Amino acid sequence: MRLWRHLTWPAWRDQPGRVLLAIVAVMLGVALAFGVHLLNGAALTEFARAARGVNGQPDLVLRAPSGPLTDADLAELLNRPEVAAANPVVEAMAVWPGQTGRDGRVLPIRLIGLDPMALLAAANNGRPMAAELTPQVDGGLMGLLGANLVHLNAAARNHLPPDATTLTLRLVQPGSTEPRDIELQVGGRIAAGSAPLGVLDIADAQALFGRLGALDRIDVQLMPGVDAATWAKSLPARWKAAPPADEGERLSDLTRAYRVNLGLLALMALFTGSFLVYAVLSLATAQRLPQWALVGVLGVSAGMRWRLILVEGLVIGAIGTALGLALGVGLAAGALKLLGSDLGLHGASGSSTDLLLGQPLLLPALAYAVLGLAAALLAALAPAVTVRRIAPALVLKGLGLPAGRTLPAWVGLGLLALGAALAWLPPVWDGTPVAAYLSMLCLLTGGLALVPALVRGLGAALARLPAGALLLLARERSRDQATEARRSLAGVLVALALAVAMTVMIGSFRESLSRWLDDALPADLYARSALRGADGMPAPLPPALIDKLARLPEIARTAPQRTARLRLAPGADAVALTARDVDAGGLPLLDRWTGPAAAGAVAVWVNEAARDRDRLVPGRVFQAELIDSGRVVKLQVQGIWRDYSRQSTALWVALPDYRRISGDPSTTEMALWLAPGSSLDAARAAIKRLAGDDIETAAAGELRTLSLQLFDRSFAITLWLQAVALAVGLFGVIASQSAQALARKREFGLLRHLGLSRRALMRLLLLEASLTGGAGALAGLALGLGLSVVLVYVVNPQSFHWSMELSLPVGRLAALVGLAFAAAVGASLLAGRRALAADAVRAVREDS
Template sequence: MFALLRTFSLQELLHHPWRTASALLAVVLGVALGFAVHVINASALDEFSRAVRSVQGQPDLELRAMQGALPERVYGLAAREHQQVAQAAPWLEASVQAWHARDSAPDDAKPVTLRLLGGDALQSGALAPALIPRLFTGHDRLDLFAPDAVFLNAAALQALGLNEARAAGAQLWWRLPAPASSDATTPARLVMVRIAGTVAASGPPLALMDIGAAQDLLQRWGEISRVDLLLAPDAHADRLLAQLRAAPGWPPGVLASVPGNEQQRVAQMSRAYRVNLTVLALVALFTGAFLVFSVLSLSVARRAPQFALLAVLGLTARQRLALVLAESAVLGLLGSVGGIALGLGLAALALRLLGGDLGGGYFTGVQPALQWSGAGALVFAGLGLASTLAGGWWPARAAQSLPAAATLKGLGALQTPQAGARLPLLLLAASAALAWLPPIAGMALAAYVSVGLLLLGGMAALPWLLGRLLQRLPEFARNRPLWLLAFERARRMRASASVAVGGVVASLSLAVALTIMVSSFRGSMAEWLDTALPAPAYVRAAGGMSQGDAGLRDARLVDAVRALPGVARAQPQRNASLSLASDQPAMALLVRPLQGAQAQALPWLAPPLAVPPGLIAVHISEAAAQLHGLQPGQRWSALQSAFAQGGADPPAFFIAGIWRDYVRQFGAVAMDSADYQRLTGDTRVSEIALWPAAHADLAALQARIQALAPAHGPLEWVSSQGLRERSMRIFDRSFAVTYWLQAVAIAIGLFGIAASFSAQVLARRKEFGLLSHLGLTRRQILGVVAGEGAVWSALGAIAGTVLGLGVAVILVHVVNPQSFHWTMELRLPWLRLALLALAVTAAGTLAAWLAGRAAAGRDAVLAVKEDW
């Protein structure tokens, strides 16, 4: 069998390199893209987990507030439980802007945002060894508790342009966040600190100092951010939490989580993005299976007399089946090996250019190193092999059931079974049924299967569909012999036509679906930005919105901006976070003026409801509504604990409306500014929405705003147009991989149609020779061939476009809401879809014409003698 495979099958594959290369290319790219996405995300998740572990250590339990900070008494109450708590460590977290004191004056500096951790060096070592301070040589041990001593990790030193030699004793300017109340008297909130040592923690830039010194600097006396607990050997977390909640003075709104929850939350946040990318990457494998089917079907049809002769010589039906499956296995093994190698290279390139999130924004600040995944390589290599075996199964069955005697007499091709509509209809019905199922384990698994069944049903319906479409000849072809030949052959050889255009329909349908999905999302995003950015300009801390509380500014900045000449209106805005469950990612809390004459509008799905007296209105995003099972008109009791104040009655919240949000995948809550300030006493702002006066000099207004920097820190002016352009660039970056996958699908389809038509035309040399003997010129024969290519390609383009529309409906209305919890409108870019269909039709026509030139030469005339 091996010798037969080497002489009979491998020579066939090598003698038709274009056909073989088209199938191999699809398998290689499918395996490579899927494996690359797996390696990239595995590397990023591992790096993020190591960074989190190095900073947070490995406590048994972690206590945090749902919203804002914890009162300091939480640490005392937890540490008092000596029988169950072996060790407790308090932490204060903030973010500060820092720069080297010798680099520039504070007003001209370009600061680096550092994550500040205030901790107790005597308590935290056992829980977080990577945060044990390491003093520089010659420094006093009491610097561990000095009010101006800080310890930086390697990322912070690098961001500040320092090494350990230069950092020893160096001084830094720190710009501190504004305190929660507006009663602070220090205008610029600038302090100078000195670097006393380092910490081994990895991850983003980090600064560590004594927790008491941090509370003094930040003016957050009596507040902490979290408490890490190391439990006693026989302690139980549930019993400890029950005792703490029953203790006098225990505040409401305290969440308890176990180690690893943050890594799990980030993994959960990025899971839908990763799964979608992997499924889209496997599109090439799906197309590759059809191309393998096309290549081997044509190969088996061309070698039918040889298979018949082998059967007469004693090769059994099972051996013929095994022979063709061995050919497909060779393609699968070669494609998988090449795909794993290419995927590793693509992963290394993507980690360098796009980072570990592939544009998704889930692993900000993490620079992962490439990590080999042996299990992932085996899985994707197995998928590549399985796809080629699936593609080769039907051709192998055809070779197995080949009638030897009839084929040797030239009659085997006449025994093609008629295609029915029962199987395609069953597949399409199953696809429609699965599309209605809810997500499984938070993923749109049923929808993915629905897409696969829709594609299989569409491909199975091709022979029947082509027969229906070609049942009646067009009027222009009836009196034109050359067009009549082209249409008649396409109509009577539907099985051959289906094989030729099968890979094209599969790749074009997926390219059409991706085009519609991206266009729909991009158009919806552009419309959403028009509502989400109502003001012409925004004023905020220099450096953007990703600085945490380092970007917060005192409420007096709003009054200062309103007093400037050329300002018609200025409204404060605040962005915060809100955690309602320890096992779920935090939601965003947006504080906006939502009541009164100058209330800002949100992109509501429906007009908001009237709020009953005594209740506080909140507006939730689509994601928050789906994840928490909420509807307008409900009271939200889970939100009460987050804003409860000591012994006072907790506030009652009313869900007034649902709004569309394309940024925050795990939900957002919008609240009126006055309600938030009354509940928390926090008047700080993240940014100011600014409406310049009519005919105002914008350049002069920007200069006046910059002049506020000495009192309020560096500020930046951002136009809404600039924010829109930046958001769309981020969108395009997030979908960069999707664009590449779309291009790959189109390229594979065009390459496959060229290979399929070339193989079919080259197998018809005797037919062309007979036409030459009947008096047709070479130009007329090429016209017939080009006409057949045009007919088949046009029909394939129509079928692929219609099938792609069906796939797009599932992607937009099922996969997207189940994966990311937001909805969007279906938008059809007719011009791009028409260009795709025309490109496929033109490529098929050109491929058939070029193949006809090679087949309709002198060899075609001589080939007729083979039957004499």
């Protein structure tokens, strides 16, 4: 350690900027990766907290596979000896007239009816089922018994005047399309939920909601010693029981693809940062080469020299990792305060400190610390091997670094072939494209292995140009030092390839989304009820209102639509079903069924998620249950359509077919085309005169703009991570070129002694830098395009079930490639100018 301190500390003291650059590279990589991990965990922690507040702490949640439960189900459940307590729950969605949310629309509020006696019994047994829903009033749980008394959470009370004692809400009762106003007395406070929420006594809720005798679910607590999973399997088929944690797992499944892709992209910054550490250590090795040779002559073994360089990399990695972990926590906390903890949840209620500390930190911190140290050690490995391989006597004579070892070109070609083969493998772990990411890694390493061959090929192309001394020197160096070109360009090549790949993927996605919105939003204006059913689905529009909309002079044409749900198997989760007057040829179809139609089957079109997850391929005939009517229908898949609005299964059916098989004539949405000369403002004003706040409208242009804004917001962090990785790579090539120029100081002195002027040597450096920088830029562009193909055609379809067409943003790609080329050439020229500042005679004297 004393020897390492004597050899390393002077270099660190004289060149603190380069050492700081290496530490910052590790720090940024660890901070970004750890911060993204904490943000992902905070989002899931907040959702789980909200789910526990609403669902309470039962062992199981009991529902009916189809339709509601009844009071008779509750009585039968309570007679089972395994049941310790059961809390019936009924829910509804209402709107708050006169109050608007952040989107400017009428404020929705969720209403929950609970049995206070069941909650009190569970609390007395020491196992509270819904402590967060207990109102803070003098009567405690019994305070729920007041007639038409509603207890509100903080999100709802923010819209309530301080002295208000009553509030009026509007909802639609089952079987009706006309809204009804209900007046409630304001009670105590509840702590659950980040969206507006109200809690009532279940008897009042059933009467107000028009659902006497009906229950949405029953929260069940079992006797001690009863296994929940075993007991759930013993239930009759008309009941379905599942742990309440399934809600949190559902969000985890929904967002896993986004979180995994974001986390891996953050790790790319650490990956490119390791090349910067390599460049800095290479520079330090070049500067201290005479010292390493001297200590070698004095008896320090090659193995000891190798270990000393690794220790230097370990120290850099340890400092950078420690700072990166602290910075990662700070970045996550700042992002929580600025953007919120949600991945589309909007409006987290917990503080950033609570959300960060509410998840395990020790093991993730240790994992990312190991990654940071491993990246630094791997970066130090090549300089360590170089120092180990030097011949001390030759180095003291000024013969410089030993020749680098070059991998055969077939190794690079083999890695490229392996990467192409891995891209064809299916995803694992619930749709995670592990093989695709391994494919990208093989493509990157294969491209790096082929850089020497590319440099030699470009050097050979120079032979066709008119011969000259400078051209001959540049060509010979490109042949002899091709391996050094690979090392110096490794960081910028990886960063450029990733930047090109992400630029092409994001550009292709945005262009495909823009075209899809044109197809999915053919009308000028869209209208739907502001009211919601108990399941959160839009309430049907009153038939009288539909007729009035069609007769408005501002409206030329209308098209009704029905949003419903169905189950693909008994007891399965509900999936979306859209019924509308659709010409199948106008859908954004990816595949269609050209065979015969199945007898008695209704034609449906499914999205890519249905094809991938539920195997609903064109031509398949299957049965499904319409949830609203309970009817089982026979369906046949007629085609696959592109759906960027969701990652879950969704189906489309012609509206006349839906009404025939369901017996449901209702309409939930209307597509409206403006009459010639009419304006959107005039049409909206006319609609508001008809329906007031009970109907929501959105123009196609607004929906398009909002969708693209959400897209840009979703990929903002991606672009930022991409910029950080590219900046780290550019710093790496600057440091690498500086290392090579300093290592050639004596060579430049000899050339000047032989008669070459400084201007001629600068032209030589320009030729060499253009050769290597051009090779790096071309290789980075080619690799980036290859990676983009994997991202567009493999990663996105496997992760999100979204396919797209490849679109090349030529201007942005040219800017990226030009920036990388300019950085390589500029760094080489600046470093060479510094190396040429030494006097030629002095440089030759050092060489003698």
